[in-house]
Amino acid sequence: MRRVLLTGAGGGIGKRMRPALAGIYPILRVTDMVDLGAPGLGEEVELADLTRAEDLARIVDGVDGIIHLGGISVEQDWEDILRTNIDGTYRLYEAAYKAGVKRIVFASSNHAVGFYPRGQILDGSERPRPDCRYGLSKVFGEALSQYFADNYGLGILSIRIGWCFEKPETQRTLGSWVSIRDLTQLCRIGLDTPDLHHEIVFGMSDNSRTWWDNKTARRLGYTPEDSSDVWATEVDTSGVPEPGDKVGLAVQGGPFASNGYKGDPSRVGAR
Ligand code: 15L
Numbered sequence: 001m002r003r004v005l006l007t008g009a010g011g012g013i014g015k016r017m018r019p020a021l022a023g024i025y026p027i028l029r030v031t032d033m034v035d036l037g038a039p040g041l042g043e044e045v046e047l048a049d050l051t052r053a054e055d056l057a058r059i060v061d062g063v064d065g066i067i068h069l070g071g072i073s074v075e076q077d078w079e080d081i082l083r084t085n086i087d088g089t090y091r092l093y094e095a096a097y098k099a100g101v102k103r104i105v106f107a108s109s110n111h112a113v114g115f116y117p118r119g120q121i122l123d124g125s126e127r128p129r130p131d132c133r134y135g136l137s138k139v140f141g142e143a144l145s146q147y148f149a150d151n152y153g154l155g156i157l158s159i160r161i162g163w164c165f166e167k168p169e170t171q172r173t174l175g176s177w178v179s180i181r182d183l184t185q186l187c188r189i190g191l192d193t194p195d196l197h198h199e200i201v202f203g204m205s206d207n208s209r210t211w212w213d214n215k216t217a218r219r220l221g222y223t224p225e226d227s228s229d230v231w232a233t234e235v236d237t238s239g240v241p242e243p244g245d246k247v248g249l250a251v252q253g254g255p256f257a258s259n260g261y262k263g264d265p266s267r268v269g270a271r
């Protein structure tokens with residue numbers, strides 16, 4: 001990999017991953033719609049709107065691999081999700097293929113499978129169960145990744161990212177927490193592993209209390225350096241109350257599954 005493109009570089013994860021990627025690849029091209037400041041050593045900065053074809057063609061030009069963090073990262077109206085996460089991601093992949101990009105790391109989310117009950121162990125081979133429109137767009141992105149691997153020969157890693165903030169605050173996020181260092185390691189695995197087709201892994205650190213078996217990530221060489229275990233006692237004794245309604249508290253997606261839920265909450269545990 002000579003030139004790597006980081007989309008969403010001005011977002012919550014992007015801002016922290018940008019310095020973590022500094023100096024790893026000869027050129028890091030960072031892009032977002034918001035001001036990203038001056039380029040650092042070995043960096044190129046591009047302002048771009050991922051829903052504009054001309055911007056897409058410009059940012060993928062000369063790129064070997066993409067870490068695609070850009071887009072909407074929470075639940076939103078269908079029109080916005082459709083334009084940015086679904087249509088925008090498809091068009092980015094299409095532009096990437098045309099430009100000869102070989103690798104993509106797709107920032108999927110645990111909300112692609114957020115309607116699985118808490119306690120059920122997932123390993124990435126299960127059927128999707130999105131918990132909201134945002135989660136549905138991540139299911140689309142995983143399917144898109146499979147299609148571009150199968151049909152166009154790109155190597156793609158979909159990472160179902162958990163809770164990538166400084167530290168976990170609830171029982172749910174103790175299970176899903178990932179440090180920026182570990183998430184960056186996973187992205188590098190996606191860019192650098194030889195002969196990658198398409199794999200789905202969980203973006204989590206080495207957490208003991210989790211509902212995810214990250215065996216595919218381990219097979220690809222992932223050795224997380226951080227763990228939410230160091231905050232377990234703090235969360236047990238003084239963590240914030242678990243947010244969400246009855247449905248959210250029953251399923252892995254938590255409050256994302258609560259938003260706009262129209263069904264019968266008593267059925268969730270049974271499914
Ligand atoms: C996500 O996908 C979101 O982008 C992030 O903001 C968190 O809320 C996280 O999931 C979560 O599962 O809580």
